[in-house]
Amino acid sequence: MQTKTIWITGASSGIGKELALQYAALNCSLILSSRRQAELEEVASVCESLGARCLVLPFDLTAIVDAESLVEKALTLTGKIDVLINNGGISQRGLAIDTKLEVLRKIMEVNFFGQVQLSQALLREFIKARGGHFAVVSSLTGKFGWGLRSAYSASKHALHGYFESLAIENFKYKVKITMICPVSITTNISLNALNADGTMKGSMDESHLKGLSASACATQIIEAIKQNKREVLIGKKERFMVQIKRFLPSVFFKKAIKLDPWL
Secondary structure: OOOOEEEEEEOHHHHHHHHHHHHHHOEEEEEOOOOOOOHHHHHHHHHHHHHOEEEEEEOOOOHOOOHHHHHHHHHHHOOOOOEEEEOOOOOOEOOOOOHHHHHHHHHHHHHHHHHHHHHHHHHHHHHOOEEEEEEEEEEEEHEEEEEEEEHHHHHHHHHHHHHHHHHHHHHHHHHEEEEEEEEEEEEEOOOOOEOOOOOOOEEEEEEEOOOOEEHHHHHHHHHHHHOOOOEEEOHHHHHHHHHHHHHHHHHHHHHHOOOOOOO
């Protein structure tokens, strides 16, 4: 791992921050990105104290003007990129019928188009190098729909379709894809989720307060990338909803409509 360069988006807090700290402890070189430069600098300082070499490369996923230039800058300063962890994202809490179109568009821009734009630019370098790894932080709601999360679920479903296609097309170039599907992780994602009108929810979901720690989640992500897993479900008992949906879809639907989606 000491020879690896890991690029993490959404690295200023939550899962992204924990990934940075744990990769730093493994003496990886790091590229840390998010839109909040001050927080990134703080994370980088801790990572460097652990012996890691860090590059802070801030940008907003909704406003990437030139992804190729971002990749070029990262490569100029680090020499290579082995893994891109697409972790930046934003969630939603609002009925589909009430959610404004601009809110839906913003969620798609952050969760899908921003990730794809950066990945597509880096893909050209992975093809040249005959190898590279995209790790994509999706969600369990990328595997099924859920109440109050129509736009969020749609954006995560889109990631699965795009990156599965990318994996098939670029297998011959040794480009690897790991889809990561966490659920109920103790981060600020529900706190920062957008309401139907675009305002922030401002409170933590109960399920997130009682969920798996971001540190434990990051550990499982790193192991999944190391093992080249195509997909990994991360969380507590909620992750078994994927199997219920797959094998007992009518049971899943009955359960989904009874559970309180605000929790």
